[in-house]
Amino acid sequence: MTSQSPPPAFQNPPGYTFPSHRFNRVLRDSTKEPLVLVACGSFSPVTYLHLRMFEMARDHVRHNTNYEVVGGYLSPVSDQYKKAGLLAAQHRLTMCNLAAEQTSNWLMVDPWEAVQDYQRTAVVLDHFEHEVNTRLGGVTTVEGEQRPVRIMLLAGSDLIATMSEPGVWSENDLDHILGRYGTMIIERAGADMTQAIDSLARWRNNIVLIHQLIQNDVSSTKVRLFIRRGLSVRYLLPGPVVDYIETNGLYVDEGTPTSTPSGTLGAEKDKKSVDKDSREAGPSTSKSSS
Template structure:
């Protein structure tokens, strides 16, 4: 987007306010480039791995780049995304807020994407860029110099795999996401990144691969399956999220048994979870 381009227009959900209460508006190190991490995904439900991704990214940025993270956001996808197992946005946003507010001191949840029609990832990143740099004016150094904040996508390695598949993503969107913003990719078990990265060679300088030093393969899909079988998911998710799921009886009201005993008694088979190639962070 050139400096002569008109400002973008965005349709905000009713009573929407951009969350900035944890955004660090003063750059600690003036030699660094300020960045904000944005994770787009279903978060149905949010897991410890979703939160852990931000911590791994923060370690990577601190030790391997000239960036300084000034904020981190979870952006739950709209209900219009129509992904199997996708709980209503109100529940997903609330669980993300519980996880961010009660287990972190720097993460935030932006409901802008969740409470409207489906928005492409490129548009979501534009929204963050507009809110942080145009409306809030970016950040300042200790000396009062104004700095533009670079927005970067945070995702699992399976996202890069979909980006390297012909026809899954549009070329303009790939160029917008990887060229204008950039992405930090968290390695996931069993993913072959070399071939995927080779297919995206033109943007290689904006793709940062982060290896998991402690492997974690917890996924929302597995958590939903556990819940439908009546199995415990405690210590796989933040405790406030587990409490919320139990209080509202989530993920067990779709005809699947609410407990292992009921499953055995009724002789029902294992719940099957449909999956699809997502243009968001797969969950």
Template sequence: MASSPDSTSPKPTFTYPTNYTFPHHRLQRVMKDSSKTPIVLVACGSFSPVTYLHLRMFEMAKDYVRQNTDFEIVGGYLSPVSEEYKKAGLLNAAHRVAMCTLASEETSTWLTVDPWEAFQSYQRTAVVLDHFDFEINTILGGVKTAEGEARNVKVMLLAGSDLIGTMSEPGVWSYRDLDHILGRYGCLIVERAGTDMDQATDSLARWRHNIHIIPQLIQNDVSSTKVRLFLRRGLSVRYLLPNPVVDYIEDRGLYQDEAPTEKGKERRDSISTPKKDVPSAS
């Protein structure tokens, strides 16, 4: 059973976009197996544009969780980053949220897009996870077992192994954020070619029990950066992205005039933002 937040911790406070409502229409409110711990997967990123690999990560995580853990997934969320995260190739929030919504609603039965992060000032990953924890466990009251017992949901970050690579580099992430993300919440990391997972996890040994490595059995190196390059060159991106997303891009002529991505701009989180303490709420 997921532990409850420390009662001595200050009550979290958050800012909210105009007319925002937390989307929970696909959140499974009753567990199938009361012997397991309910979890929600959260993938934070630019999603500019969302690709099949982004979606595939959730399916790989589902298989891993079912076969290797005592967790039960009750929801999966894509959380597009704010426009204020200054990054080459970052389309405006409205387009990215729309594409993620098309991808999740039309190709999946359990994934959802949460626009909370996208439509406001930049929010660190630690704060984003706090937001999900607050909305699901405090506002909605968590989930219930088939017997009617209330359970808190464990929020977990889902990401590619490049994230763990940056977390293991000294000075990139603040220690307090790392402890909050990996200690309080935990993460599921999908292996990618070129990342030394053993070295990365050795550097994060304190939280190793809360880091789950998911093998990528079929290699897939599709990335948003490569997709944008194809679009600039007038090449087809069908079957790299969900068809509704391809249609959305083509209908609006997106990514045609983007400047080439600057080297080193692909990291999402503390690399380009000053290290701060986690407030009361890549």
């Protein structure tokens, strides 16, 4: 990691508690470096591919690195992106929690980003750094040694494509995300990441590309389209999520709020748009972190 600037102090939303019930506070292998994986996005709705990303990343870590995964988090974006069709955070958080709690034994959902004003991905990662290493104190080895935990962003390969696209991400945020934290990128069908990664050569050592051994192109966009056409989405999503969508009549109409563009890249584009709108509105609505 190259960027050494300290993360900012955080004031959490009222009633907020960082989820740590599945966070492994004891490092099983003292020769390893503890790692937490964080995926940001709309998750509207959360699909099996979102969950598979974590499993693929953990497999890669186990077999190819000197890390040990001690936690995995989904961080849904806030309603404040004002993106047309973004489903309310309450629904998205509920679906993510159903998926994580009923289909996984290690994933958690952090509502911090979803329940407040928009937050840049760089700031979201700083939040995890603060909660895991400052508030929780990192992890302990079996010998009793305290260890800080590394935080890494987990995303699909479309993230790297937009990071190499001029004007989508600020240079400071790229350096903060890729330099301080790093990212694990899950390959998606038909995507060629060579050129995108070459354009980010400065941070190449902090970009880990993970190939899909079984191709899966399920997306939230396709799921919403299926629902609007009256087609079944069962076995594309966790069963409890399908039941929740059907019970609440979500995504049925064209006018029903749907989602931001795919994953972290779409959220970051919207964040930049909101940042711009806030600055144009004047000091009363702008944020110092913009």
